[in-house]
Amino acid sequence: MVTLAEVAKHAGVSASTVSYVLSGKRSISASTRERVERSIDDLGYHPNAGARALASSKTNIIALMMPLRTDMYVPVMMEIAIAVATAARAHGYDILLLTGEEGPAAVRRIEGSALADAMILMDVELDDERLPLVRGAERPVALIGLPGDPTDLTCVDLDFTATGALCVEYLANLGHRELAVIGEAPGVYERHTGFAERTLSGVRSRARELGVRALHRPCLGGYPAMAGTLARIFDERPGTTGFIVQNEAAVEPLLNLLRQQGRAVPEDVSVVAICPDQVATQASVRLTSVAIPAQEMGRRTVERIVAKLEGRGRPEVQLLEPELTVRASSGPAPI
Incomplete structure (x- = not known):
């Protein structure tokens, strides 16, 4: 990598002169500036972040x-x-x-x-x-x-609070009265991560307003964890017909497990996801979703x-x- 000293030698000036040309902190004659800039171009010199910071207090x-x-x-x-x-x-x-x-x-x-x-x-x-x-x-x-x-x-x-509320309102308007939220891994809620907590707040608030029951269960994702979570949901709320999923790793396991249980999507159970469009459109059943922008x-x-x-x-x-x-x-x- 070309150094400032090599640029100075090539231009026939001192290293401090090259530094002043780069920083603009001192007046340098036009001919000297042109000679230094020509050497910089010829040698392909690029000042590193530290040099830029020292010269101009700006790193870009x-x-x-x-x-x-x-x-x-x-x-x-x-x-x-x-x-x-x-x-x-x-x-x-x-x-x-x-x-x-x-x-x-x-x-x-x-x-x-x-x-x-x-x-x-x-x-x-x-x-x-x-x-x-x-x-x-x-x-x-x-x-x-x-x-x-x-x-x-x-x-x-x-607006994750509005996102949670929107999912509940959509399913409620379709007649679903028993909803389950399959959330992120437990650690996400233990840390009180903003997006997950705010989604859950929006779900619960809108569910109360609409007289809908909403159950929340965190999930690690993957088939074993999803199987246990799904079994628990249907054990506690056997009438669940609407799922809100905020866990990309749980999407496909959920769809496959519902299929194995003989629950057709969307005839028996509806699923709404909060996920990237790519996840929603590439799932085995194309998912109704709120995209992450x-x-x-x-x-x-x-x-x-x-x-x-x-x-x-x-x-x-x-x-x-x-x-x-x-x-x-x-x-x-x-x-």
Whole structure:
């Protein structure tokens, strides 16, 4: 890799002169500047993030904190991350991806270094332990997710409370009075992860309003766990005819187990999923679903961060309205 010293030697100037040309902090004659810039082009020199930070206090890098947990559906997380990276690149920024479960330590590491100009946090919990540091951070921060108290924070998310309510309302309008929510893995609720807790809140609130009974059971996903969860649901609520699934790993096991039990979808049982469109359309029965708008979430979050970096941003919460797409997995409740 070409160094700053090699550029200086090629241009016949000092290393400090090259640094001043790059930073613009001192006036350099036009002829010297042209000679240095020609050497930079000829040698293919690219200053590293540390050099850029020292020269201009700007790295053109945004840190994306995305803990990869075994009980979360990673493809959705990666789709959001790719959307963030694509949108950031369009604005001239690169992404520094942090995937470890460091919590506040990761925020401190970015805040106390010249690694990035701003931070985006994913996997937000209702009482996220990173929030006190975020509120006091000098660098702009945005959250993909909604904590319990979003005061003074910039957040972008699907409106999961409205999502849960929409699923209940749709099934209730079809005549279903006994619903079961097959949720994420137990650990997701133990951490009080925002999207899961808010979906459940929306389900329960709307079910009460409509006089519908809704049972919630977390599930690890996979056939053994789904078999146990389904058996428990029908043991406790044998009249269940509507399922709301917020667990991508449980979708296909649920459909297959219902089939094995002789329960036809949607004639006997209706299934509505909260999942990416790809999961819904590729299931063995095309699923009625509320999509996770990963592209839109990533794009809007980057726009909010860039606005903050340019001095135009202010704390705000943007919740995307859920849209339910009817497919083959739902129908009127059996008579």
